Amino acid sequence: MSMRSNTQLLKQELQNNKALELCARQCGVIGDATKLKICYLLRYHSELSVTNIAELVGTTVSNASHSLNKLRAVNMVTSRKDAQTVYYSLANNAFDNIISLIGN
Amino acid sequence: MSMRSNTQLLKQELQNNKALELCARQCGVIGDATKLKICYLLRYHSELSVTNIAELVGTTVSNASHSLNKLRAVNMVTSRKDAQTVYYSLANNAFDNIISLIGN
DNA sequence: TGAGTATTTGAACGCATACTCATATATTAT
DNA sequence: ATAATATATGAGTATGCGTTCAAATACTCA
Numbered sequence: 454m455s456m457r458s459n460t461q462l463l464k465q466e467l468q469n470n471k472a473l474e475l476c477a478r479q480c481g482v483i484g485d486a487t488k489l490k491i492c493y494l495l496r497y498h499s500e501l502s503v504t505n506i507a508e509l510v511g512t513t514v515s516n517a518s519h520s521l522n523k524l525r526a527v528n529m530v531t532s533r534k535d536a537q538t539v540y541y542s543l544a545n546n547a548f549d550n551i552i553s554l555i556g557n
Numbered sequence: 558m559s560m561r562s563n564t565q566l567l568k569q570e571l572q573n574n575k576a577l578e579l580c581a582r583q584c585g586v587i588g589d590a591t592k593l594k595i596c597y598l599l600r601y602h603s604e605l606s607v608t609n610i611a612e613l614v615g616t617t618v619s620n621a622s623h624s625l626n627k628l629r630a631v632n633m634v635t636s637r638k639d640a641q642t643v644y645y646s647l648a649n650n651a652f653d654n655i656i657s658l659i660g661n
Numbered sequence: 662t663g664a665g666t667a668t669t670t671g672a673a674c675g676c677a678t679a680c681t682c683a684t685a686t687a688t689t690a691t
Numbered sequence: 692a693t694a695a696t697a698t699a700t701g702a703g704t705a706t707g708c709g710t711t712c713a714a715a716t717a718c719t720c721a
Contacts, residue, residue: 467597480584480585483588484588485585486578508568511571551655551659555596556652556656
C-alpha cells in the first residue's frame with residue numbers, strides 16, 4: 454500500500470517482485486488447456502482420482518499424473534492417498550496469487 | 558448458470574469450451590515474467606511507449622515489441638500511434654476472461 | 662534529401678514444455 | 692505368490708517459446 458507515482462520505484466519493484474514471479478509461474482502452468490481443465494474440474498468435484506481426472510479431461514492417466522505434478526509444484530492442487538487411489542483437490546488458495554495481481 | 562451434477566455433461570463441456578481455451582491462451586502469454594510485468598506496468602500508467610516499457614521492465618525494445626505483439630494477439634493490450642511513437646494500454650477487459658474462469 | 666528517432670519484423674538459437682510409451686512402485690484381492 | 696488395479700516416473704521426441712541480432716519501415720526535423 455505504498456505511493457506509486459515515482460516510476461523509478463516502480464521499475465525497482467518490478468525487478469525483485471516475488472509475487473509476480475510466482476504468478477507468472479502459476480499462469481504458465483495453467484496456460485495449458487489440459488491443466489486448466491483439471492483446475493476447472495476440481496472446482497466442481499471437491500476431490501477426484503487420477504483415473505477420473507484423466508477420463509474427464511480426455512487424456513491418458515500418465516499425462517494427467519504429470520500435469521497434476523506440475524500443478525502441485527506451484528501449490529495449486531493437493532493430494533491425499535486412500536489405499537490404491539490418490540485423490541486430488543484444488544488447493545485452498547489456488548488462485549489467490551493470480552487474483553491479487555490481476556484482479557481488481 | 559446451468560445445473561452441474563452430471564459428470565457426463567461436465568466432460569462434454571470441457572471438450573469444446575471456447576472461453577476455457579481463450580483463458581488458457583491468455584494465461585500462457587502472461588505466464589512469462591516479461592509480459593506479466595508489462596501488464597502490471599500498464600495498470601499504473603494508462604499508456605506507455607515501447608521504449609518506456611522496455612526501459613521499465615528491463616529488456617530490449619525489440620523484445621518489448623515482440624511481447625506487446627503477443628499480448629495484443631490475445632486482446633490484452635491496445636495501441637495508438639502518435640507520430641513516431643506507439644502508445645500501448647491495457648485493454649478494457651484484459652483480465653475479464655481469466656477472472657470469470659478462475660475468480661470466485 | 663539525409664540524419665535521427667521509434668518501432669516492427671524475421672531469422673536464428675537455445676531452452677522449456679506437452680505428450681507418449683515403457684516401466685516401476687504400491688496396494689488389494691484371490 | 693500371482694494377478695489386477697492405481698499411480699508415478701523417466702526417457703524420448705516434437706513442438707513452441709523467449710530472447711537476441713540485424714535489418715526494414717515509419718516518421719520528424721534540419
